[in-house]
Every structure is written in C-alpha cells, then in structure tokens.
Amino acid sequence: MKMKAAVIREMGLEQPYEKSRPMQIEEVDLAPPGEREVLVQIKAASLCHSDLSTVNGDRPRQTPMVLGHEAAGVVVECGPGVNDIKPGDHVALVFAPSCGECIPCREGHPGRCEPGQQSNAAGTLLGGTIRLSQNSEPVYHHVGVSAFAEYCVVNRGSLVKIDEKLPFDEAALFGCAVLTGVGAALNTAQVFPGATVAVVGLGGVGLNAVFGALVGGASQVIAIDVHDDKLELAKIWARLAPSMQKTTTQFNRSRT
Ligand SMILES: [Zn+2]
Ligand SMILES: [Zn+2]
Structure with missing residues (x-):
C-alpha cells in the first residue's frame, strides 16, 4: 500500500530544524504483514529525544529511515502466526522488540532481547525483514516501529494490546x-x-x-x-x- 511518512535522509543538519527540515513528508510503500507481523494504523506518535538523537546525528542510523517509536494505534491486519490479537484491537507500540525465545527473554528481561537489539541496530523489524520501501529501494525501520507515518508494519513482539478506554496520545507514552x-x-x-x-x-x-x-x-x-x-x-x-x-x-x- 502507498502511504505518507516522515522520511529522514541526512542526519546532523544545521539547526533550527524548521529551516533545514531534516524530515520530509513523502509517499512510501508499505508491504503487507508477513509471518508474526501486524499492520497498525497509527493514531498518535510523540517525539522522543531518541528521535532527535538520530536527527542531530548523536545516534546514527541507516538512512533513509522513518523515525518515530513512541506510538499507539489500531490493528488493521494480522499476518500468519498472529493469533492473540485481532483487527480493531488498540495497541501501544514498543521500541524494544522481544522474541520471547532468547535467554534474556526467557529469564524475564524482554527489554534485553538479543535478536531485538540486533534488528534495532540493523534498522529492520525483529526477524530481519524490511516492509518499507520507495521506488523499490529499502527505507529502514526505526527501532522496529517507524511511527511517523499513517501506518506501520511491526513484529508481534513490538506491540502490546491496551485497554480501549486509554486515549491514544496517553497510550503512546507507554511505548518508550x-x-x-x-x-x-x-x-x-x-x-x-x-x-x-x-x-x-x-x-x-x-x-x-x-x-x-x-x-x-x-x-x-x-x-x-x-x-x-x-x-x-x-x-x-x-x-x-x-x-x-x-x-x-x-x-x-x-x-x-
Ligand atoms: Zn524513545
Ligand atoms: Zn528475545
């Protein structure tokens, strides 16, 4: 599907950012969710300092990339192997994906998930996939989420189902x-x-x-x-x- 997203191509541009405009709203392609992946419509996404650390170059990432990782939304479609959530569920997106199978995950420390840290460093989803592209070239994911967009595809281990009574702008903060x-x-x-x-x-x-x-x-x-x-x-x-x-x-x- 085609959607709009805020894409960063170059880090460390001069401030003020309202003049150098490090992110541009562009049309990008989002592939359907694969195995253990979920398509989410973004309802709220906040600006975390970790986003700014990529914008100013303190924390370099692969580019082009869609930033944004503190977000909440509604499940639109579940890929194969996702059986515990369904379309319409409200979810908070999480910057630390967890596989549930590595040693830190099994010891009760999903925040230290080893495959999760590797995929975050590589700019991919957990499992190594990239679902964002533009003109058939990859656009990298920010810590498995990439929420400065209309939609995102994330691994099941990058979201948590939340109470539907929780406003999206407050739920977003739970992700980081x-x-x-x-x-x-x-x-x-x-x-x-x-x-x-x-x-x-x-x-x-x-x-x-x-x-x-x-x-x-x-x-x-x-x-x-x-x-x-x-x-x-x-x-x-x-x-x-x-x-x-x-x-x-x-x-x-x-x-x-
Ligand atoms: Zn953050
Ligand atoms: Zn793990």
Whole structure:
C-alpha cells in the first residue's frame, strides 16, 4: 500500500530544524504483514529525544529511515502466526522488540532481547525483514516501529494490546517513556515500599522514574533537575501520589 511518512535522509543538519527540515513528508510503500507481523494504523506518535538523537546525528542510523517509536494505534491486519490479537484491537507500540525465545527473554528481561537489539541496530523489524520501501529501494525501520507515518508494519513482539478506554496520545507514552522510566524504578532499581529514591533529570523518562518510584511505594522521592518547570511537574506527580495508593496496592497484589 502507498502511504505518507516522515522520511529522514541526512542526519546532523544545521539547526533550527524548521529551516533545514531534516524530515520530509513523502509517499512510501508499505508491504503487507508477513509471518508474526501486524499492520497498525497509527493514531498518535510523540517525539522522543531518541528521535532527535538520530536527527542531530548523536545516534546514527541507516538512512533513509522513518523515525518515530513512541506510538499507539489500531490493528488493521494480522499476518500468519498472529493469533492473540485481532483487527480493531488498540495497541501501544514498543521500541524494544522481544522474541520471547532468547535467554534474556526467557529469564524475564524482554527489554534485553538479543535478536531485538540486533534488528534495532540493523534498522529492520525483529526477524530481519524490511516492509518499507520507495521506488523499490529499502527505507529502514526505526527501532522496529517507524511511527511517523499513517501506518506501520511491526513484529508481534513490538506491540502490546491496551485497554480501549486509554486515549491514544496517553497510550503512546507507554511505548518508550513509561516503559523506560517506570521499568528503571520497579525492575532495575527494584524500589520497595518505604524506600528513599533520587531521580536525576526530569525529562519524559525521569518523570516516569518518579512515577515508578511512587507506584513502588517509595516514602521519599528526591527529584533533581536544573529546570524549575520540570521540578514543578515532578511536584504534580507527588501531589497525585495519595490517589495512586490504590493503584500501588493493586499493582503489588498483581505482582505477587
Ligand atoms: Zn524513545
Ligand atoms: Zn528475545
């Protein structure tokens, strides 16, 4: 199918980007989903700093590429071997694909999936396929997602089914900022009830680490940043903390 997507061809262009325009809206081809792949209509996609790190060249990737990895949408079509989701399901797209079969996946660390990291580095979907093209030349996938587009084809291991009541623009954040920040607090730091936690840097990931620390039951969270407006955002999280107690209880119960 033909669709519109934001394509980057050259990294490290001069700022301001509104003048150098590192991404252009172009027509590209999207192949149908193959084995264990899913076609998703993108409903919301946010701009993560990892997208900017590719735009400014700090984190070089293959080009041409369609960026965008923090997104949510609706399943349109499932390829062979996808039996646990169906067209119409709402999904959050995830920047860390997981195969479910490698050692880190089997040990409960899907974020460290080895084939997932290899395919992300290669600019392909998990499994090595490329479904984006233009004039029969490949257009690379950004961390298995490529969400700055009308549609995307992703591996089944790059999406999570979500509650349909969750607005798409909020669900999108779960694919990167929430996953990374809350995961850092609950899984990596293993915040426990009563813990004291310091979070340095309050961007999308840091604020979600604050959120994760509160959900984990931390009694004191010290949020650190040089920007006053971000500290204010962290205080808003803290004020929400009492209303999170119910969530915390439910969460802890579901973990045990
Ligand atoms: Zn991101
Ligand atoms: Zn794996």
